[in-house]
Amino acid sequence: MKKLLIIKTGGSFEEFTREHDDFEHWTANGMGLSFEDCLCVDVRTGSSLPDPADIAGCVITGSHDMVTDDLPWIHTTARWLREALHADLPLLGICFGHQLMAHALGGKAGYHPDGLEIGTVDITLTEDGMADPLMGSLPSFFKAHVTHSQTALELPPNTTLLAASDHDPHQSFRIGLHAWGVQFHPEFDTSAIHFYVQQLQEKITDQGGDVANIRETVVETPESTSLLKRFAAYCLNS
Template identity: 60%
Template sequence: MKKILIVKTGGTYADYAAERGDFVDWTAQGMRLACDRWVSVDAQAGEPLPAPEEFAGGVITGSHDMVTDGFGWIDDAKAWIRRAVDARLPLLGICFGHQLMADALGGRAGYHPDGLEIGTTDVTLTEAAGDDPIFRDLPRTFPGHVTHSQTALELPSGATLLATGAHDPHQSFRVSEAAWGVQFHPEFDAPAILEYIARRELELAEQGLDAARIRTTVRDTPESASLLERFAAYCLSR
């Protein structure tokens, strides 16, 4: 049976990763995958991305880098995304991965005009989500953890908008049959987003945002988290 590939485009803070594991670990745990059912490739470090046909599915992680940074590895990852979609590999891009997919497939990523979004926000599904393989049966509105300065400013031509939010109109989209992007973080739990709020408190103050108020938004996000397991089940059932 083919494995699921986790494309590492970045990681959490090094000291926090030493304590709790990194984005790839949180993602694999969220998908409920045994250690022999997934592999990770560090695209950010320049590791070559393998042929999409070798895998049952792929997840593109979040990152502290920005899609517009212009690094060579980002261009390489975009090219791989296009190959993966052409090969009909199921994909799930998370936060940076969501923005990268939008940018790679004909949309546009960039800084959100209203600045940083962080905390736990309401994600509202569109009508199209009712027929989507991984979003159907979820509540119309559910909480999701967010921490991002950039966003998918424009979706690719022909993309299906699946979810929106008060700050970000593009909380999720799907391209083609099975390539999804989610701006929110299904792999984060409440302690993780609280850690990010604490570490970005100075940045929040500089933008006129109240970290104490933002902390009051934080709550558990079981519906958001379930998308990882739903995506894995979809990949492994094909």
């Protein structure tokens, strides 16, 4: 059986990962798979990505780097994503991965004009989202964890907008049959988002945010988290 690929584009804070593993492990766990049953490639090291024909699907993780950073691995990964889309490979980009997909496929990523979005937020599906083969399994209104300064400022041509939040109108999109981007983090649990709020509290305050209120409104996000298992099932059972 073909494996699911996890493209590691970054890692969480070392202080947190020492006890809680890292993005790629959270993603595998969220998909209901053991890490050993997935293929993980850390593109920051220059490791080669596989032929899209040799894998069942691909998740692109988040990162503390920015899509607008002029890093060789970002350009290389963007080229691979274009090849994967052309090969009709199911894709799921998370946060940085979502922005990288938008950038690679003809849109534009950059800093959100209203600054940082962080905490547990309300996501609303569009009509197209409610009919989508992946997102349509969710309630029309659900909660998700977010932490991002950049966003998909412009979506690629022929993109279907699937979901939005009050802060970000591009919380999810689909290109073609099954290439999805989600700005939110289905792989995060409450301990992860609380840690990010702690680490970024000075930035939150500087941008006029209420750290105490953000902490108080953090809740579990089972609907958002369920996307990972649904994506894995979609790839492995197609």
